[in-house]
Amino acid sequence: MCFPGVEGQGGFGICIEGNIASGKTTCLEYFSKTSNLEVLTEPVSKWRNIQGHNPLALMYQDPVRWGLTLQTYVQLTMLDRHLSTMSAPVRMMERSIYSAKYIFVENLYRSGKMPEVDFAVLSEWFDWITSNIDIPVDLIVYLQTTPQTCYERLTQRCREEEKVIPLEYLETIHQLYEDWLINQMSFKVPAPVLVIPANHDLQKMLHQYEEHRGKILMGSK
Numbered sequence: 001m002c003f004p005g006v007e008g009q010g011g012f013g014i015c016i017e018g019n020i021a022s023g024k025t026t027c028l029e030y031f032s033k034t035s036n037l038e039v040l041t042e043p044v045s046k047w048r049n050i051q052g053h054n055p056l057a058l059m060y061q062d063p064v065r066w067g068l069t070l071q072t073y074v075q076l077t078m079l080d081r082h083l084s085t086m087s088a089p090v091r092m093m094e095r096s097i098y099s100a101k102y103i104f105v106e107n108l109y110r111s112g113k114m115p116e117v118d119f120a121v122l123s124e125w126f127d128w129i130t131s132n133i134d135i136p137v138d139l140i141v142y143l144q145t146t147p148q149t150c151y152e153r154l155t156q157r158c159r160e161e162e163k164v165i166p167l168e169y170l171e172t173i174h175q176l177y178e179d180w181l182i183n184q185m186s187f188k189v190p191a192p193v194l195v196i197p198a199n200h201d202l203q204k205m206l207h208q209y210e211e212h213r214g215k216i217l218m219g220s221k
C-alpha cells in the first residue's frame, strides 16, 4: 500500500527545522510573501487545545504521564500536514513527522521520561507510517542556533506552557538536531540539508534568507 503525498501531486516540499524558538515561524512568515509558495506552520494551536485539553502543557508538567499522549497527537497532526492537498507548487512547512520522532520522542525516551512500552508503541506507529505512506520531503532547511540564543528568544516569546523549560532542555534538543542533521550519525536524513546560521538579529536573518532564496527554491524548478 502506498499513498501519494506532495511528490505525487507534483510539488516540491521544504521542511524548516531547528530548536524551539530558533526562528522557524519568523522564517516562514518571511517566505509567505513569495508567490507560488504555500506555508504551513506547526499545528501548535491544536497541541494546546484538543477538545478543551492542552496536551502540550500536560507534557511539560508531567512528561512521564503525558509524553505519549502529546507525541501521538503530534504524529497525527504532522502526518495530516504532510499529506494535505497543495495549494501552490512549492510548500514550506515547519518541522516534520521526522523531527517529532527523531528529536522529541527520542529525547523523552533517552532522558528516562518515556516508558519503554510507550516508546515501542510510538515507534511501531512511526515505522508503519513511514514504510507505507510516501512522506514527501525534498529539502530540509536547518536553522542552526546556539541553545543560549533559543533560551533568550523563548523567554522573550513567553509562551505559557514553555515557562518551565530550562536551558539544559534546549541543549539536549540542540545536540539531537546536530547529530541528526549535521553529524548524520543518529537517524536517516530524508532529504538534502541546507544549514543557515541563525543566531543573528532579525535584519541579518532576513538578509540571509534573501541570499539563500535561490538555493531554497531552486530544487523546485
Ligand SMILES: Nc1ncnc2c1ncn2[C@@H]1O[C@H](COP(=O)(O)OP(=O)(O)O)[C@@H](O)[C@H]1O
Pocket (backbone or CB within 6 Å): 018, 019, 020, 021, 022, 023, 024, 025, 026, 027, 153, 154, 156, 157, 198, 199, 200, 201, 202, 203, 205
Ligand atoms: N533573528 C531573530 N532575532 C531576535 N529575535 C528573533 C529572531 N527571530 C525570531 N525572533 C523572536 O524569537 C521568538 C521565537 O521565534 P519563532 O519564529 O517563534 O521561533 P520558532 O518558530 O522556531 O519557535 C519570537 O518572539 C520571535 O519574534
Ligand SMILES: O=c1ccn([C@H]2C[C@H](O)[C@@H](COP(=O)(O)O)O2)c(=O)[nH]1
Pocket (backbone or CB within 6 Å): 018, 019, 020, 021, 022, 024, 042, 044, 056, 070, 071, 074, 099, 100, 101, 104, 105, 162
Ligand atoms: O514533536 C514535538 C514538536 C514540538 N514540541 C514542542 C516544543 C515547543 O514547546 C512546541 C513548539 O515548538 P516551536 O519550536 O516553538 O515551534 O512544541 C514537542 O514537544 N514535540
